[in-house]
Amino acid sequence: MVYDKETKMKFNFSFTLRIWILIVAILLSLLAIVGSPINLFQQGILVTGVEQNSTSFESGLRQGQIIIEVDGNLIKDIDDYSMALLGKFDSGENVKTIIKTKDSEIILFSNNTPEITISEIPKTNIKTGLDISGGARALIKAQDKEISSTEASELKEVINNRLNVYGIEDVKVSSISDLSGNYYVRIEIAGATPEGLKELISQQGKFEAKIGDEVVFIGGKDITSVSRSGQDALVESCSQQADNSYFCNFRFSVYLNEEAAKRHADITKELDVNYTGGGVYLSKKLDLFLDDKLVDSLFISEGLKGRVTTQISITGSSTGFTQEEANKNARDEMNKLQTILITGSLPYQLEVVSLDTISSSIGKNFVSSIIKVGLIALLSVSLLIFLRYKKIKLSLALLLTSISEIVIILGIASLIKWNLDLPSIAGILATIGTGIDQQIIIMDESKEPSSSLQQSLKRAFMIILGAYLTVTAALLPLYWAAAGFFKGFALTTIIGVTAGILITRPAFSDIIKKIKEREE
Amino acid sequence: MTEENKEKNFKKRFGKFYDSFYKILLLIPLIIIIFSFVYMGIFYSNNGDFIFKDFSLTGGTSITLIGKVDASLLEETLFRSLDELNTRVVYDITTGEQTSLIVQTKTNSDEAIKILESYLGYPLNDENSSVEFISATLSEDFYRQLLFAILIAFLFMAIVIFLIFRNFLPSAAVVISAFADILMTLTLVNILGIKMSSAGIVAFLMLIGYSVDTDILLTNRVLKRLDGTINEKIFSAFKTGMMMSLTSLVALAFALVVSSFFSVILAQIFTILVIGIGFDIFNTWVTNASLLKWYMTKKQK
Numbered sequence: 001m002v003y004d005k006e007t008k009m010k011f012n013f014s015f016t017l018r019i020w021i022l023i024v025a026i027l028l029s030l031l032a033i034v035g036s037p038i039n040l041f042q043q044g045i046l047v048t049g050v051e052q053n054s055t056s057f058e059s060g061l062r063q064g065q066i067i068i069e070v071d072g073n074l075i076k077d078i079d080d081y082s083m084a085l086l087g088k089f090d091s092g093e094n095v096k097t098i099i100k101t102k103d104s105e106i107i108l109f110s111n112n113t114p115e116i117t118i119s120e121i122p123k124t125n126i127k128t129g130l131d132i133s134g135g136a137r138a139l140i141k142a143q144d145k146e147i148s149s150t151e152a153s154e155l156k157e158v159i160n161n162r163l164n165v166y167g168i169e170d171v172k173v174s175s176i177s178d179l180s181g182n183y184y185v186r187i188e189i190a191g192a193t194p195e196g197l198k199e200l201i202s203q204q205g206k207f208e209a210k211i212g213d214e215v216v217f218i219g220g221k222d223i224t225s226v227s228r229s230g231q232d233a234l235v236e237s238c239s240q241q242a243d244n245s246y247f248c249n250f251r252f253s254v255y256l257n258e259e260a261a262k263r264h265a266d267i268t269k270e271l272d273v274n275y276t277g278g279g280v281y282l283s284k285k286l287d288l289f290l291d292d293k294l295v296d297s298l299f300i301s302e303g304l305k306g307r308v309t310t311q312i313s314i315t316g317s318s319t320g321f322t323q324e325e326a327n328k329n330a331r332d333e334m335n336k337l338q339t340i341l342i343t344g345s346l347p348y349q350l351e352v353v354s355l356d357t358i359s360s361s362i363g364k365n366f367v368s369s370i371i372k373v374g375l376i377a378l379l380s381v382s383l384l385i386f387l388r389y390k391k392i393k394l395s396l397a398l399l400l401t402s403i404s405e406i407v408i409i410l411g412i413a414s415l416i417k418w419n420l421d422l423p424s425i426a427g428i429l430a431t432i433g434t435g436i437d438q439q440i441i442i443m444d445e446s447k448e449p450s451s452s453l454q455q456s457l458k459r460a461f462m463i464i465l466g467a468y469l470t471v472t473a474a475l476l477p478l479y480w481a482a483a484g485f486f487k488g489f490a491l492t493t494i495i496g497v498t499a500g501i502l503i504t505r506p507a508f509s510d511i512i513k514k515i516k517e518r519e520e
Numbered sequence: 521m522t523e524e525n526k527e528k529n530f531k532k533r534f535g536k537f538y539d540s541f542y543k544i545l546l547l548i549p550l551i552i553i554i555f556s557f558v559y560m561g562i563f564y565s566n567n568g569d570f571i572f573k574d575f576s577l578t579g580g581t582s583i584t585l586i587g588k589v590d591a592s593l594l595e596e597t598l599f600r601s602l603d604e605l606n607t608r609v610v611y612d613i614t615t616g617e618q619t620s621l622i623v624q625t626k627t628n629s630d631e632a633i634k635i636l637e638s639y640l641g642y643p644l645n646d647e648n649s650s651v652e653f654i655s656a657t658l659s660e661d662f663y664r665q666l667l668f669a670i671l672i673a674f675l676f677m678a679i680v681i682f683l684i685f686r687n688f689l690p691s692a693a694v695v696i697s698a699f700a701d702i703l704m705t706l707t708l709v710n711i712l713g714i715k716m717s718s719a720g721i722v723a724f725l726m727l728i729g730y731s732v733d734t735d736i737l738l739t740n741r742v743l744k745r746l747d748g749t750i751n752e753k754i755f756s757a758f759k760t761g762m763m764m765s766l767t768s769l770v771a772l773a774f775a776l777v778v779s780s781f782f783s784v785i786l787a788q789i790f791t792i793l794v795i796g797i798g799f800d801i802f803n804t805w806v807t808n809a810s811l812l813k814w815y816m817t818k819k820q821k
Contacts, residue, residue: 134646139658179665193646198630321643353658355629359650362584362620366782369613373778373786377771384767423722426789430726433771437733437764444760459744466684466736471729473676477669478725482662486722 016514022507025499026404029411035125043076044068044102046121048191049170054115059108061099061116063170069100077120085113117170117191125414129421129488132367134360136193139483140201141184143349149175151347152183158346159185159201166200166339178483184353186483193357196332202352205340208289209312211267211300216286217312220344222260224310227253228338235330238323246326250334251315254341261310269306288314290340314341370425374432378402381436389443393515398439401508405435408499409492424488431496434471438464438500442509446516453516457509468501535751542810549807553700556707563710570706574715577663579656580604580626583636586648589621594639601635603627606715611781622784629653659718666721673728674698681732690743693811694735697803701731704803705796719785723792730768730793731800734761735808742812750816754809765801769794 015023044066050057067075070084088095089112097108108114130137140159141147147155152175160173172188187201207219217223227233233252241247256264272283280302288296296316318333320326378399386395409428413420445460446453471493478490564570575582580603591607599605603626610620625632629651633644644651654662677698682691702724709716741757742750776790 136646141658178661179668180661182661351655352653353655354653356652357646357650358652359584359586359646359648361586361647362650365612365619369778369782372613373775376774376778380774381767381771384763384770388763422783422785423719426719426722426786429775430730433768434730434733436767436771440764440767441737441760444756444763448756459740462684462744463737463740466680466740467729467733469680469684470677470732470736473680474673474725474729476676477672478722481665481669482718483658485662485718489722 016510018506018510022404022503025411025503026407029408032411032415033124033126033407035414042066042102042121043074044121045075045078045081045118047101047116048119049117049168051115051167054167055108055110056114056116060104060106061108061114065104066102066121067099067118068102069098071098078118081118089113119191125417126410127414127417127419128367129419129424130188130190131356131358131421133190134358134362135188135190136197136355136357137186137188138197138201138352138356139184139186139354140350140352141182143351145348147183147348149177149183152177152185155346155350156185158343159187162200162205162339162343163187163189165342166335168197176484179477179481182483184483191360196336197357198352198355200336200339202350203340204291204346204349205343206289206291206345207337207340210287210289211271211284214263214267216264216267217256217260218345219341222256223341224255224257226255226338226342233334233338235327235334238326238330240323241319245319245321246323247317247319248323248326248330249315249317250330251313252334252338254312254314256310256312258308258310261308264304264312265306265308268300268304271300271305273302273305286312290337295337374406374429377429378432385440394443394512397508397511397515398436398443401439401504401511402432402435405432405496405500405504408503409496412495412499413492418488418491420492421488423486424492427489427492428496430489431493431500434467434497435500435504438467438505439508442505442512446509446512453513457513460509461505464501464505468497471497531751531755535749535755538751538813542813545806546810546814549700549803552704556703559707559710560703571710571716571720572713573663574606574717575604575624575626575659576654576717576719577659577721578604578626579654579659580624581629581632582622582624582652583629583632583644584610584620584622584650585636585640585644586620586650588618589640591621594621594623598635598639601627602632608784610784613778613781616781619782628655662718663721666718666725670721670725670728673725674702677728677732681736684736685739685743687743689815690739690812693808693815694732694739696811697735697800697808698728698732700803700807701796701800702727704799705792708795708799709792714788714791717785717788720788720792723789724796726789727793727796727800731796731803734764734800734804737761737764738804738808739812742816750813754813758805758809761804762801765797765804768797772797 047061047063047065047067049063050061067081069075070081073080073084075081075084085097088097089110092111094109094111097110097114099106099108099114142151142155156173156175160171163171163173168189170190174186175183176186177183189197205219209216209218235248235250238246238248268282274281274283279299281299282302282305284300285297286300287294288298296314298313298315314337316330316333316337318326318329320329382395382399385398386392389395406428409431413424418424441463442457442460445456448456475490475493478486560570591609595605595607602623606624608622608624609618610622611617612619623632623636627635633651637643642648678695681694682688685691685694705724705727714720737760738754738757742753745753748756772790772794776787776794779786779790
């Protein structure tokens with residue numbers, strides 16, 4: 001403990017209860033921040049998410065595992081991991097990959113890179129918000145409709161289900177309300193932004209298959225299951241088009257309930273058979289509508305006429321600049337359609353009112369830049385204090401108190417698993433500012449010659465209490481305003497000033513008292 | 521003459537000056553307040569609002585393009601297709617090199633992404649860009665709620681002040697000078713033509729908390745301290761209060777300079793706080809101090 005040593009060596013005085021409380025608070029905070037010290041020495045990379053139903057998942061890769069070796073190459077960071085897999089899947093053929101995690105060995109046979117998201121092993125329990133660490137967050141609400149809190153939590157469930165079925169990991173869905181009583185559903189996804197996220201969360205997902213004007217089946221309701229892998233769900237043919245872009249078809253099977261299968265039989269029974277150049281089909285096509293928009297029209301082969309069939313093939317297509325991209329788009333499109341078919345539609349139209357997709361590479365330098373800002377600000381203030389009071393001990397005490405305040409805020413934030421976003425960090429900076437102001441009040445009041453030290457410090461506390469109450473009162477409304485976007489600012493500031501008035505300020509005034517006593 | 525004597529002499533002369541002119545000094549804030557009201561009135565009738573808003577309050581899109589995309593060329597080419605286009609360059613604080621370009625527009629995100637992709641000639645993904653979108657209805661809602669939050673915050677702050685001092689006129693003086701801080705800051709922000717973001721409004725909220733600190737100190741010293749003349753009390757409070765404001769200003773100014781390289785949001789918060797604390801120095805030691813002295817002089821008679 002720096003603090004401990006400092007005071008003992010230089011001032012050699014006994015600690016008062018308040019100083020002990022501060023020291024204990026700092027130690028507990030450090031413990032909350034660092035968590036298990038083992039993490040500090042663990043090498044490798046952390047698996048933060050595994051796509052469901054993927055080869056990686058089936059082979060045994062799971063969220064939370066720590067990868068230490070790939071094909072015999074030691075993995076120390078993300079770059080090592082990328083290097084180990086570089087060019088490995090270019091051929092498009094199935095190849096073997098041996099992944100060694102901390103406590104198991106996993107063998108993959110796959111023609112593409114493992115479907116996992118990874119990150120460096122976090123050294124501390126401090127979590128940063130999506131606006132710093134990267135990810136996507138969206139706020140959605142019902143379009144042209146006021147929803148109740150029950151409806152909002154139902155909506156939350158449906159969205160959550162949809163994202164899970166789609167295979168998005170590391171997602172947090174919550175229903176929130178704001179000061180004007182509007183209800184929203186907030187979605188936060190850490191790491192890379194899944195393709196087509198906006199459509200996935202905003203689409204009402206009303207899926208109808210019609211022949212002519214008659215509905216054969218409806219997504220969700222009439223579907224018993226949907227094939228998701230193997231020969232019954234795949235991207236089958238890709239071709240280059242005249243404008244050099246690529247075009248890929250996908251196909252997957254859905255299974256209908258008896259009722260819908262019978263409907264299919266009743267409707268197709270009435271249709272004529274047409275002989276076209278390509279084959280023999282029924283006179284009308286099966287039209288697929290998604291949210292009342294025609295997405296595809298399928299020929300119905302002659303053999304299905306009047307048959308009670310529970311299995312139906314759905315096809316579709318996607319384009320892309322390269323074959324790889326077209327293939328990927330088709331796969332995504334298929335996955336989206338499958339998800340909607342399984343989860344069914346939402347009771348009303350939705351509107352994405354806010355959508356942020358933050359690149360993780362932006363936030364990389366952000367934290368270190370912020371720390372630099374904080375350090376420069378703190379050092380300049382300490383210098384100013386030294387110039388004014390000409391006492392190194394006082395400046396040091398002030399500097400250390402401010403740092404201890406940051407440690408306590410970070411400790412509490414780690415403890416309650418608060419994600420430190422930009423507003424939270426601004427809040428920490430604000431707290432340090434007010435903290436220093438209050439310490440100046442304590443120092444100046446204690447200098448007053450006319451009254452006893454005890455009285456002076458008491459008076460200082462009255463001023464500080466006033467300042468504390470006004471700051472807290474001013475920030476409370478922010479906790480609920482604007483759909484919680486600035487909650488972090490209110491939270492860190494209130495934690496900071498409260499820790500200040502309860503722990504650091506009393507300790508600081510005792511330190512000042514001790515320094516004064518030693519001087520006399 | 522020793523240092524101490526010098527100071528005493530200065531205090532004496534300054535005290536004399538202050539005794540005869542403190543009421544007249546009040547004219548300066550009064551004039552600025554009137555000017556601010558008039559300016560804000562004209563501003564409101566011209567713009568239909570109290571501030572210039574950026575995309576976070578009008579609705580729109582902010583896209584951060586990672587890499588050295590040329591700002592002026594992009595603006596020149598796209599100012600017709602992207603509504604209310606605005607760009608900001610972000611630098612690395614150690615090397616000073618451009619790391620990214622922030623493009624802000626009122627156009628919605630789907631359309632803006634398409635336009636930018638065709639301009640840049642490559643697709644945007646989450647490795648080369650960040651996209652933030654907020655709808656017009658939501659941002660208007662945010663704006664209303666944040667204004668409401670400021671109103672409530674100010675009200676709470678005023679209640680706390682009245683409860684602490686339980687003395688109407690001195691408390692009113694604190695509230696008036698806090699109000700003057702906000703009004704003057706708002707006016708200057710508008711004169712400078714700063715486009716305010718939702719974070720900027722939050723900075724005003726912070727200002728409410730920050731600005732009353734020195735006023736509380738001053739009022740506490742003048743009302744609760746028994747020994748010394750009014751001038752002595754004000755002067756001792758001034759020494760402490762100036763130190764508080766100066767440290768805040770220095771820290772904020774450094775933070776502003778550094779953060780302006782890499783964060784538009786933080787830079788705006790710090791800009792508003794620097795302006796606000798600047799006005800707070802003025803309003804605490806001219807507006808509030810003079811009102812308080814006036815009240816105390818009346819009471820002593």
